[in-house]
Amino acid sequence: MATVDIRGVKKAYGTTRVIHGVDVDIRDGEFVVLVGPSGCGKSTLLRMIAGLENITGGEIRIGDRVVNDVPPKERDIAMVFQNYALYPHMTVGANMGFSLKLRGAPRSEIDARVARAAEILGLSQLLDRYPRQLSGGQRQRVAMGRAIVRDPQVFLFDEPLSNLDAKLRVQMRTEIKELHQRLKTTTVYVTHDQIEAMTMADKIVVMHDGVVEQIGAPLDLYDKPANQFVAGFIGSPAMNFIGGTVEVNGTGQFRCDSGVMMPLEGIAATHHGRRAVYGLRPEHIRIVPDGAPAEVIVVEPTGSEMLVVARLGGPKGQEIACLFRERMTLQPGETIKISPMKGMPHLFDEASGARLDG
Amino acid sequence: MADIAAPGARARSRSWWSGIGQGRHVLGLLFLLPAAVFLLLFLTYPLGLGVWLGFTDTRIGRDGVFVGLENYELLWIDSVFWLAVFNTLLYTTGASILKFGLGLWLALLLNQHLPFKAFFRAVVLLPWVVPTVLSAIAFWWIFDAQFSILSWALIKLGLIDQNINFLGDSTNARASVIAANVWRGIPFVAISLLAGLQTIPPSLHEAATLDGASGWQRFRYITLPMLSPIIAVVMTFSVLFTFTDFQLIYVLTRGGPLNATHLMATLSFQRAIPGGQLGEGAAIAVAMIPFLLAAILFSYFGLQRRKWQQGGGD
Ligand SMILES: Nc1ncnc2c1ncn2[C@@H]1O[C@H](COP(=O)(O)OP(=O)(O)OP(=O)(O)O)[C@@H](O)[C@H]1O
Ligand SMILES: [Mg+2]
Numbered sequence: 001m002a003t004v005d006i007r008g009v010k011k012a013y014g015t016t017r018v019i020h021g022v023d024v025d026i027r028d029g030e031f032v033v034l035v036g037p038s039g040c041g042k043s044t045l046l047r048m049i050a051g052l053e054n055i056t057g058g059e060i061r062i063g064d065r066v067v068n069d070v071p072p073k074e075r076d077i078a079m080v081f082q083n084y085a086l087y088p089h090m091t092v093g094a095n096m097g098f099s100l101k102l103r104g105a106p107r108s109e110i111d112a113r114v115a116r117a118a119e120i121l122g123l124s125q126l127l128d129r130y131p132r133q134l135s136g137g138q139r140q141r142v143a144m145g146r147a148i149v150r151d152p153q154v155f156l157f158d159e160p161l162s163n164l165d166a167k168l169r170v171q172m173r174t175e176i177k178e179l180h181q182r183l184k185t186t187t188v189y190v191t192h193d194q195i196e197a198m199t200m201a202d203k204i205v206v207m208h209d210g211v212v213e214q215i216g217a218p219l220d221l222y223d224k225p226a227n228q229f230v231a232g233f234i235g236s237p238a239m240n241f242i243g244g245t246v247e248v249n250g251t252g253q254f255r256c257d258s259g260v261m262m263p264l265e266g267i268a269a270t271h272h273g274r275r276a277v278y279g280l281r282p283e284h285i286r287i288v289p290d291g292a293p294a295e296v297i298v299v300e301p302t303g304s305e306m307l308v309v310a311r312l313g314g315p316k317g318q319e320i321a322c323l324f325r326e327r328m329t330l331q332p333g334e335t336i337k338i339s340p341m342k343g344m345p346h347l348f349d350e351a352s353g354a355r356l357d358g
Numbered sequence: 359m360a361d362i363a364a365p366g367a368r369a370r371s372r373s374w375w376s377g378i379g380q381g382r383h384v385l386g387l388l389f390l391l392p393a394a395v396f397l398l399l400f401l402t403y404p405l406g407l408g409v410w411l412g413f414t415d416t417r418i419g420r421d422g423v424f425v426g427l428e429n430y431e432l433l434w435i436d437s438v439f440w441l442a443v444f445n446t447l448l449y450t451t452g453a454s455i456l457k458f459g460l461g462l463w464l465a466l467l468l469n470q471h472l473p474f475k476a477f478f479r480a481v482v483l484l485p486w487v488v489p490t491v492l493s494a495i496a497f498w499w500i501f502d503a504q505f506s507i508l509s510w511a512l513i514k515l516g517l518i519d520q521n522i523n524f525l526g527d528s529t530n531a532r533a534s535v536i537a538a539n540v541w542r543g544i545p546f547v548a549i550s551l552l553a554g555l556q557t558i559p560p561s562l563h564e565a566a567t568l569d570g571a572s573g574w575q576r577f578r579y580i581t582l583p584m585l586s587p588i589i590a591v592v593m594t595f596s597v598l599f600t601f602t603d604f605q606l607i608y609v610l611t612r613g614g615p616l617n618a619t620h621l622m623a624t625l626s627f628q629r630a631i632p633g634g635q636l637g638e639g640a641a642i643a644v645a646m647i648p649f650l651l652a653a654i655l656f657s658y659f660g661l662q663r664r665k666w667q668q669g670g671g672d
Binding site for chain 1: 559561562564565566567568569570571572575579580583584667
């Protein structure tokens with residue numbers, strides 16, 4: 001187990017710069033999730049930690065050793081690849097024991113450790129099979145088994161669940177989390193699925209176009225997104241954004257471009273007249289008698305909740321998504337009166353996207 | 359009316375078709391038939407004729423009569439024939455081992471991130487696209503007793519002080535023809551193995567690297583086993599080509615000196631056409647068949663279709 005310190009790390013392929021100075025501190029035993037849209041450089045960063053890509057600038061430390069020039073095999077790191085990268089010509093047992101065999105461990109020790117890992121992952125019956133004889137979920141587990149047999153300093157996962165179906169993904173998510181609680185090995189986990197990030201992480205690193213947008217605990221990111229990008233990325237369904245102007249006349253208000261007024265608490269008077277983006281999560285909207293009018297367009301009941309898409313301020317207004325816990329009979333075309341829950345709206349600078357309130 | 363009748367007819371014709379379609383074997387056989395007839399005519403006929411000739415005493419210009427195993431009995435006690443068998447085995451083994459080793463080495467090299475990769479890959483193919491006869495003539499010149507460029511270069515380097523008698527001495531001649539065959543055969547092996555190397559996912563090498571494998575260990579535990587099915591196929595073909603080689607030898611040495619480079623193929627030709635003994639030549643050629651079959655069976659049962667491969671038997 002070890003800490004991982006990433007300091008001002010940059011990466012360029014020739015003249016294409018893909019990571020522009022990333023700083024992340026990962027504590028011993030922490031489960032850190034790198035999340036971000038496709039192409040933002042998550043895999044690249046992970047592969048730099050593993051040593052599969054060289055580091056163009058900055059410094060990566062594992063424990064207290066700078067590993068920039070340490071070859072991958074000496075970094076004591078295990079990685080689970082998106083396509084699992086199981087050795088097709090080796091049985092499950094041989095796949096899992098390969099690293100020990102390379103290290104020259106005695107046969108009995110290899111067998112014992114493989115058996116223990118297989119037990120943890122429920123693979124004991126499959127040790128003599130070849131990868132092609134396994135289901136996707138089983139392959140995924142073998143890939144994890146190969147990693148845990150080694151008892152490395154750090155686990156790296158690169159979108160390990162993206163090849164699985166939705167149900168299995170949820171199950172494996174729990175299994176990986178349980179595994180981490182059991183082994184307490186420092187883990188860096190890459191995904192572009194924000195739900196995976198929210199549910200698994202101790203700490204989330206949100207990346208976008210090769211820079212870190214925000215680092216924090218899942219709920220901090222949800223409650224206080226540092227900018228409009230993080231606000232839109234974390235949370236599902238995504239946050240609604242409404243353009244308009246801040247007005248502070250005693251109490252704060254937000255005049256949407258459509259003319260609708262929305263409440264805004266605790267806003268400094270200095271922001272009066274400022275152009276801004278009003279962010280409101282669908283689950284923070286409720287129906288009140290004196291709310292802003294909105295015309296219902298689509299109603300999607302899921303059983304536990306209802307997703308309603310409505311146009312704020314009438315038929316020509318902006319579409320916003322609302323999530324209601326209580327069941328209602330709503331018809332498209334109907335007008336509802338909505339209002340944000342107290343203290344829940346977010347405000348972002350229109351130009352930079354940076355968070356304004358707080 | 360037609361509209362009403364049509365569905366019935368269509369249904370009937372559909373069932374006829376689907377009958378054929380479902381009886382996949384019937385349909386398969388139908389498709390196979392032209393190819394089978396073609397093969398039968400153009401492959402079996404010459405082969406059958408050859409085998410038949412081996413049992414006769416046919417000479418050029420004279421129909422032979424059936425003589426049973428007489429040709430084979432004569433070959434059994436013919437020291438030149440046995441020398442040719444030995445030469446063929448030596449030639450095939452030596453050349454194949456060298457082609458495999460050098461071809462694999464070249465393939466690994468070309469699979470690296472080299473500058474001008476495409477150019478080098480094209481260059482490697484050259485020996486293969488040059489007509490055999492042309493390359494044989496080139497080698498004949500390279501191995502010439504008087505004007506050999508090799509001898510010249512070695513003398514200039516001060517390594518030897520007189521011309522090497524490449525094709526005049528038994529051992530040298532054998533080494534020389536093997537060298538020429540290797541030169542010619544390497545591209546096939548190298549390019550095929552290169553294609554095989556490129557089917558190995560890079561992530562396997564990355565996983566092995568993280569598992570702590572050195573370069574050699576990755577070759578030993580990842581590259582080689584994953585390449586083995588292709589190696590089996592390529593080397594089977596290579597062995598078959600080499601075993602039946604004729605052109606190179608015929609141009610370079612005509613089997614000499616003192617039959618030291620006579621292969622079964624060249625001996626068969628020499629006895630049959632210039633020598634006129636069609637029956638005996640055919641018998642020698644037929645004697646090659648067991649060797650070839652053995653090679654094919656060995657490769658088929660011993661080397662191909664690993665258990666771990668997709669579609670391999672469990
Ligand atoms: N070998 C390369 N040469 C040039 N550019 C590359 C190379 N590899 C990756 N890139 C670029 O680097 C950027 C980051 O790639 P990376 O694979 O890290 O994305 P990612 O965040 O993992 O995306 P995904 O979620 O799709 O896996 C991409 O814009 C990609 O085009
Ligand atoms: Mg990726």
